[in-house]
Amino acid sequence: MLRFILQRFGxxxxxxxxxxxxxxxxxxxxxxxxxxTGTKLLPEQVAQNLRAKWGLDKPVIVRYGIYxxxxxxxxxxxxxxxxxxxxxxIIKERFPVSARLGLQAILTGLIIGLVLGILAAFKRxxxxxxxxxxxxxxxxxxxxxxxxxxxxxxxxxxxxxxIIGWPSDNVWFSGWEYTILPTLALSFWSIATYSRYMRTSxxxxxxxxxxxxxKAKGLSNFQIIRNHILxxxxxxxxxxxxxxLAAVVTGSFVIETIFCLPGLGMYFVQSIAGRDFIMIxxxxxxxxxxxxxxxxxxxxxxxxxxxxIRTTETPK
Amino acid sequence: xxxRIFVLVLVVLFAFTVLGxxxxxxxxxxxxxxxxxxxxxxxxSKRAEEVGNTIIQETQEGLVRLGPxxxxxxxxxxxxxxxxxxxxxxxxxxxxxxxxxxxVKAADYVYAAQRLFDPATTADSAGIFYCIKGGEAYNSNxxxxxxxxxxxxxxxxxxxxxxxxxPYFDQLANFICLLPLRKELVEKAGxxxxxxxxxxxxxxxFVVDQWIRGSKIILKKNPKFWDAKRVKIxxxxxxxxxxxxxxxxxxxxxxxxxxxNVRAEFAAQLKGKAKSGELGSIVAYYPRIRYIAFNNKDKTxxxxxxxxxxxxxxxxxxxxxxxxxxxxxxxAYGFVxxxxxxxxxxxxxxxxEPLKALKNEDPKKLLQQGLKELRMDPTQPVEVTFLQRNSxxxxxxxxxxxxxxxxxxxxxxxxxxxxxxxxxxNQSIHKGEFQVASTGWxxxxxxxxxxxxxxxxxxxNNASFFSNTExxxxxxxxxxxxxxxxxxxxxxxxxxxxxVDEAAIAPLSxxxxxxxxxxxxxxxxxxxxxxxxxxxxxxxxxx
Numbered sequence: 001m002l003r004f005i006l007q008r009f010g011x012x013x014x015x016x017x018x019x020x021x022x023x024x025x026x027x028x029x030x031x032x033x034x035x036x037t038g039t040k041l042l043p044e045q046v047a048q049n050l051r052a053k054w055g056l057d058k059p060v061i062v063r064y065g066i067y068x069x070x071x072x073x074x075x076x077x078x079x080x081x082x083x084x085x086x087x088x089x090i091i092k093e094r095f096p097v098s099a100r101l102g103l104q105a106i107l108t109g110l111i112i113g114l115v116l117g118i119l120a121a122f123k124r125x126x127x128x129x130x131x132x133x134x135x136x137x138x139x140x141x142x143x144x145x146x147x148x149x150x151x152x153x154x155x156x157x158x159x160x161x162x163i164i165g166w167p168s169d170n171v172w173f174s175g176w177e178y179t180i181l182p183t184l185a186l187s188f189w190s191i192a193t194y195s196r197y198m199r200t201s202x203x204x205x206x207x208x209x210x211x212x213x214x215k216a217k218g219l220s221n222f223q224i225i226r227n228h229i230l231x232x233x234x235x236x237x238x239x240x241x242x243x244x245l246a247a248v249v250t251g252s253f254v255i256e257t258i259f260c261l262p263g264l265g266m267y268f269v270q271s272i273a274g275r276d277f278i279m280i281x282x283x284x285x286x287x288x289x290x291x292x293x294x295x296x297x298x299x300x301x302x303x304x305x306x307x308x309i310r311t312t313e314t315p316k
Numbered sequence: 317x318x319x320r321i322f323v324l325v326l327v328v329l330f331a332f333t334v335l336g337x338x339x340x341x342x343x344x345x346x347x348x349x350x351x352x353x354x355x356x357x358x359x360x361s362k363r364a365e366e367v368g369n370t371i372i373q374e375t376q377e378g379l380v381r382l383g384p385x386x387x388x389x390x391x392x393x394x395x396x397x398x399x400x401x402x403x404x405x406x407x408x409x410x411x412x413x414x415x416x417x418x419x420v421k422a423a424d425y426v427y428a429a430q431r432l433f434d435p436a437t438t439a440d441s442a443g444i445f446y447c448i449k450g451g452e453a454y455n456s457n458x459x460x461x462x463x464x465x466x467x468x469x470x471x472x473x474x475x476x477x478x479x480x481x482x483p484y485f486d487q488l489a490n491f492i493c494l495l496p497l498r499k500e501l502v503e504k505a506g507x508x509x510x511x512x513x514x515x516x517x518x519x520x521x522f523v524v525d526q527w528i529r530g531s532k533i534i535l536k537k538n539p540k541f542w543d544a545k546r547v548k549i550x551x552x553x554x555x556x557x558x559x560x561x562x563x564x565x566x567x568x569x570x571x572x573x574x575x576x577n578v579r580a581e582f583a584a585q586l587k588g589k590a591k592s593g594e595l596g597s598i599v600a601y602y603p604r605i606r607y608i609a610f611n612n613k614d615k616t617x618x619x620x621x622x623x624x625x626x627x628x629x630x631x632x633x634x635x636x637x638x639x640x641x642x643x644x645x646x647x648a649y650g651f652v653x654x655x656x657x658x659x660x661x662x663x664x665x666x667x668x669e670p671l672k673a674l675k676n677e678d679p680k681k682l683l684q685q686g687l688k689e690l691r692m693d694p695t696q697p698v699e700v701t702f703l704q705r706n707s708x709x710x711x712x713x714x715x716x717x718x719x720x721x722x723x724x725x726x727x728x729x730x731x732x733x734x735x736x737x738x739x740x741x742n743q744s745i746h747k748g749e750f751q752v753a754s755t756g757w758x759x760x761x762x763x764x765x766x767x768x769x770x771x772x773x774x775x776x777n778n779a780s781f782f783s784n785t786e787x788x789x790x791x792x793x794x795x796x797x798x799x800x801x802x803x804x805x806x807x808x809x810x811x812x813x814x815x816v817d818e819a820a821i822a823p824l825s826x827x828x829x830x831x832x833x834x835x836x837x838x839x840x841x842x843x844x845x846x847x848x849x850x851x852x853x854x855x856x857x858x859x
Binding site for chain 1: 356357359435439452455456505532557558565569571736737738739740742743745756757776777
């Protein structure tokens with residue numbers, strides 16, 4: 001198992017290097033000079049000073065070397081647009097916001113989705129089932145920004161829901177009222193997806209002989225679900241959970257923009273539009289790291305839950 | 317006994333009145349506003365974008381301040397004088413302090429000027445101040461800080477020496493780049509100066525209390541401001557709201573007091589409310605123009621001909637464009653927008669828009685003549701390519717409008733080419749890799765020169781690659797002319813060459829900026845060159 005884990009982490013580092021290198025060179029082929037993005041051209045001297053500051057006057061390959069040297073020291077560089085602030089600091093400030101929103105959304109999605117999926121499977125072909133299927137279809141077909149705008153329009157400013165904003169004093173455990181609408185908007189897709197997957201996989205399990213045996217033993221429905229159905233039907237959920245965890249935790253550009261959340265997702269898109277090379281690299285590397293890490297963790301969890309996978313992956 | 321009770325009652329009543337007053341004395345006034353992006357920095361030397369500019373101007377007090385009607389008013393300087401040759405500007409500072417109680421000294425102004433030109437500062441706006449002696453040299457690594465000719469004569473007198481007379485230098489003095497800086501604080505913070513308000517001191521009406529990036533900025537009244545008694549607002553919450561629809565919803569549900577840049581549909585609702593007095597509004601010219609740039613160095617030769625350019629310019633129905641397509645702004649028939657002054661006089665009130673005179677010419681005939689001059693066959697179909705700024709729905713709408721106008725009125729074929737995004741578009745324009753494109757220009761300072769210098773041969777922002785010796789001569793004369801009447805005539809002639817005789821560009825529309833606000837909010841200013849909202853004199857009416 002240890003060898004399996006080490007091997008996975010080796011792949012992680014290698015993949016990261018490939019991604020960072022590819023991004024670095026692709027980014028430099030983007031049309032549009034990063035110091036002259038505006039309608040107004042800066043005087044040549046001013047532009048030259050800026051280029052010298054960012055090292056843009058050096059050949060790409062030299063810059064690549066410098067960049068990687070800094071990267072190995074954990075230094076992602078200073079943002080080209082937000083003056084005097086390092087990329088590390090921006091990620092440190094903004095990532096918790098995206099991460100909290102993402103975690104809340106994915107937990108909400110997971111819990112509600114699983115419950116709905118199991119319910120639908122048990123009440124197959126009744127109105128409960130149809131309702132869940134309806135929610136699932138809506139959830140995957142209504143884009144989150146439409147839902148977000150609707151929630152904001154009709155609930156924002158009423159009851160306890162503010163229209164915009166995010167708690168700033170304690171990023172993880174305060175201001176729950178701010179987080180409810182964005183969480184709902186972001187979790188709708190996961191609710192729909194998980195309930196659909198769960199319904200199908202529970203239906204597969206429910207007709208197995210061992211469930212019949214369990215019933216015959218006189219176990220209650222709850223005991224059957226907990227001991228026999230959940231464990232056997234959750235594998236497909238894990239395989240979609242891990243990548244979506246990374247995707248959701250790294251922030252949603254749309255939700256963050258609509259609710260004015262100081263998250264990382266919004267910043268990433270803005271930095272591409274503004275040709276902030278430093279921030280493009282920093283966020284790409286950070287996002288890929290999280291994404292690959294979550295896949296590695298998924299592999300490990302898979303192995304723990306289902307021994308068959310571990311043995312096939314590492315033949316002895 | 318009765319008297320005693322009476323006295324007791326009186327005492328109690330009196331006590332209640334006093335306590336009551338103490339309780340209700342000056343309730344704290346908070347104004348909530350919204351801006352679309354974070355400021356790039358609070359560092360007054362480095363950047364000049366709208367949001368940063370607004371926060372810096374609300375929190376710092378420089379030599380002068382923009383007052384009502386675009387008048388330059390004394391601020392940190394009580395008075396100033398210009399030498400006879402126009403080369404030396406001397407400003408006399410009042411005794412005032414930063415928020416930590418330290419006096420603002422002339423030396424702080426000198427340091428700010430030196431830092432602006434220091435190549436290591438990489439100040440975007442340094443070029444605007446190359447008129448200061450020694451500035452360009454230092455900025456180009458050819459001079460020294462000491463060579464920048466800004467001198468502190470004593471603690472309260474600062475003197476700027478210029479390369480050439482700049483009649484509008486008082487307008488430039490309103491720029492944030494010349495704001496005083498405390499050397500020891502700037503050097504202590506190093507490259508992070510301006511990213512954290514805790515490292516900074518403020519000498520303006522407000523101080524930055526907090527900046528939660530991506531979320532909000534909180535300003536508090538500055539008790540150490542020299543004119544603190546005139547500031548009636550205790551706190552300003554500046555929300556960062558990137559989505560215009562969200563901003564409109566915040567305003568509609570009264571969660572912000574001021575809104576700007578409203579979209580046409582929402583503006584219609586607000587206009588009604590402004591009429592009934594429920595809302596206040598400032599609707600005014602903003603010195604910005606939207607125009608079509610013809611590539612005067614066109615590789616196909618077509619737009620190298622003035623008659624062809626005139627034809628394309630006149631073929632556009634500007635009234636229809638502003639009314640049906642933009643649904644805002646006003647048609648433009650000149651290059652210098654309304655709201656800019658030549659000296660003490662508004663330029664456009666004495667110079668009518670020149671293209672209006674040509675309104676009735678037949679564009680098709682002009683095109684035929686132009687083609688003949690170019691020795692091109694007028695019977696052959698003409699095809700031109702319009703470069704669209706990006707693929708957004710609004711830009712496509714504009715692009716299709718121009719296409720329709722030219723095809724219908726000139727009988728030419730127009731191909732629409734779409735740039736990947738705005739930086740890509742700007743690069744194509746700067747490199748001259750286009751035939752026709754729509755772009756714009758906004759004033760850097762309140763003087764027609766900020767527009768007229770665009771058309772100079774080889775000027776980096778000359779988007780149409782226009783080059784005309786007569787025009788160059790007129791504008792260069794205006795640059796050093798201190799007789800404002802003669803200067804006006806020079807500009808008038810040059811503008812006519814630029815948009816009529818040579819039709820280097822086709823003006824389309826002048827910007828109107830509208831700001832709507834809570835009807836109780838009084839004394840708010842919003843002018844080009846100043847902050848988006850100037851709250852120094854603002855207050856909340858009690859009724």
